[in-house]
Amino acid sequence: MTEDLIKQFTTKYEFLRGFTHVAADAAEAADIAASIIKEVEGQRVALGDLPDKMMQIFEERCWEDEVEVIKPPYNRSDLPDLIDKAHVGISWTKFAIAETGSLVEVNTDDSLRLVSLLPRVHVGILMAENLVKTLPEAAPRLRDFFSSKPSNAVVTFISGPSRTGDIEMRLTLGVHGPEVSHAIVIRGKNGSA
């Protein structure tokens, strides 16, 4: 079942000009992220609100390659420039929709939205167990999130890299947001695997 959802998600995400990877656990995911960073010669990486254990794994993996890491909590006074200067943004995905190829991020701090928005290269981290099949299945999850946050709450669906067809209808990537968008699906449980 999960395998079918993974297949459906990755197929759609790639159709939308994104790149996908499947990792057995957080350590493998961090290796994949490291190779993406290397490929684009990234020297500074912005991390989103990854679960603590995973944060540590990713951070350590970046240090190994001498890549500078910036991570939340971000200071208001450094923003938005701090994240803008990152070459790669690695963000945490609450859940994803297989049918539409959409990563769904939920936030209560706009600095975290910038991680998947400002850097030229975006990497979204997703736990396979958090894949749902259809868009309507997102509705109850969104309801839960918004009702648990009586004041501010922001949800972002991300389906591939930033795109436009505004010049001669030609599909072009990265006009404002990321030009390159990766999704890493982790099979293990709870981000601690």
Next chain:
Amino acid sequence: MASQRYALLEEKIERAIKAKPQRDALYRAMKRGRDSRDESIDLLPGGKEFFKEVTATKHRCLEQQDELLEKFANKVRERGASVFMAEDGPAAIDYILKIARERGAKIVGKSKSLTSEEIEVNKPLEEAGLEVIETDLGELIIQKVGQKPYHLVFPSVHITAPEVAKIFRKATGKEVPDDIDGIMKVVRKYLRPIFMNADIGMTGANVGIAETGAIVIETNEGNARMVSSIPNVHICIMGIEKIVDTFEDAMQMMLAHPISAIGQHLTTYVTLMGGRSPLGDGGAAGSRESHIIILDNGRTRMREDPVFKDALNCIRCGACMNICPTSGVVGGHTFGHIYPGPMGIPWTSEVHGLEKAGDFAPLCISCGLCREICPVDIDLPFMIAEVKDRDSQAHPHPTVDRVMMAAEVFAKMGSFTAPVSNWLLSNWIFRLLMEKTIGVDRRRELPAFRWQTLVKRFKKRGPSPVSNPVRKAVYFVDLYANYNAPELGMAAVEQMEKRNCQVALPEQKGCGYPYVAYGNLKKARKAAEDNIGLLASYVEQGYDVVTTEPTAAYALKKSYPKLLPNRDEVRKVAERTYQLFEYLELLDAQTPSDTEPATPLKGRKFGFHIPCHQRPLGSGSQTIAYLRKLGAEVQVVENGTCCGMAGTFGMKKGMLGYELSQTVGEPLFELFKEADIDIILTESSVCAIHLTEGTRIELKHPLEIIVDES
């Protein structure tokens, strides 16, 4: 005064027709939009049924609007954002200016918002000293050249890459390559500091969710994410009608918008934003704010208007623009005020005034295709007819339109005076006079009139020879088969009788569709009343109604129920109306024969043209199936839109008639010329004239083919 208004419109049409590269770009964009839309609908689990659900949701939410509005506003406030109910544009603008002044704002970064364009927000803000930058690439391009959107979804589709490069050379003062990838790099660099430094981020909202007080913003580029996250002040302008009840409703809209617009299942980014989040740690509390401006600007009044109420269902997908034949030639600068295309006519009338809508409403040729493509079932052709009708109170119809609406009178006269009338029609001096006086283009080949009309002929022949019929049918002829082609009409009668159907052909009137097309609804209703009066009495006696002219069937099935709403006899006539070929099939099925069906049309190759009014009636599938059963090879030749004739529109002299009609028809003419066919078939008498002139390929009514062979 009326003539001056038309002269201006004609000038604009002429310019648009001459701008071939722009026309071609628009044509490609529209076709791409339609094709990918169809593909993506096929991928949906429920296919087209999905849009029915969306329509039901829209209807439900509009019914409960007052309640949902209150709920939404309360929830937004509970989340700490502000709500401002703006009666109209100036009220919204004052509110924005007040905020800008209080915050000492200098730069406003905007993401695409049609509602903000509706109230023309940029100009007053710029006059107040603010720098307002559109950040959607297409909108930015047209902002730089001071234009309005050429298309609802593709605002800058008419501007080529080298032209865009030139625009950014001027904007940046730096070298910009002519290639699209190169331009993108420049644009990214150019806009980034604006995103970083904007004091106010302004967005629209595609949906407002009442149950939670969140707005939904959909973009592909990600610019709305930028302007809704970085600046301290966020302002959203949305129309009241965007509010839905639940998350489930919102998910439907999120899916419906891009599917119907460009065949994408979701836009790349969809943001649901409730309240106002901080940006990182520290910073003064309360320095981050969000203001939701809910705009009325005529919408409440619209909801009370039985004709325009449904226009509030509009999801701004632009699909109607992707199929409208004339908008597809002239573009949104000519076919539109601020809201362009078919939906632009009722919306302009309601939010910018009837006068503005009337300026471009004559561009609608009433083909009805916008109604067919509309995902939320808005009866745009009828609304547009209403706009034309209301507009004619202040600006009486020009002579040529009055002549076209009185086509029946002329047909009668022409028939009564034939063959003199035909001699005159073939005389170039007379045609020149006709062009000068009543505005009928002298190049148009008009069909000859027949002295002995079909009704006269039928009467003379005596009663129907069928004594023990399987069905009874009253033939609703309309003008052409009666005044110009009585043999064709008789052939229809004989084919029905041959299948043991008793046919009645009483004295009758034309269907009156030109009154709808040019907007004289009083006369349209009169024609409908007359015909329903006659036909309903037959239906009461167990007769079916049969037509050979697609527009006549369309009038009975689609237009009359709108013109004469909630009337049982109208509904019954509509239900019992058939097009000839589906009726012949029905008759054949009632008298099954043991013999193998003959295939006399084997080896014949036909190109079938679907008249627009036939599309909602099965797109000619019944006729095609019938011909194929007889062995014919039938290929539908189409480019997905109208041939351009549109009844009598293509007979009118000038840009708003013959010229535009020809330009619309060109791509279809080419397709027919390239097709491997011997004969063109179509059931519409007017499309027939246009296609014959445009292709010089032999053309027949399908009935003539089966008669030849029987």
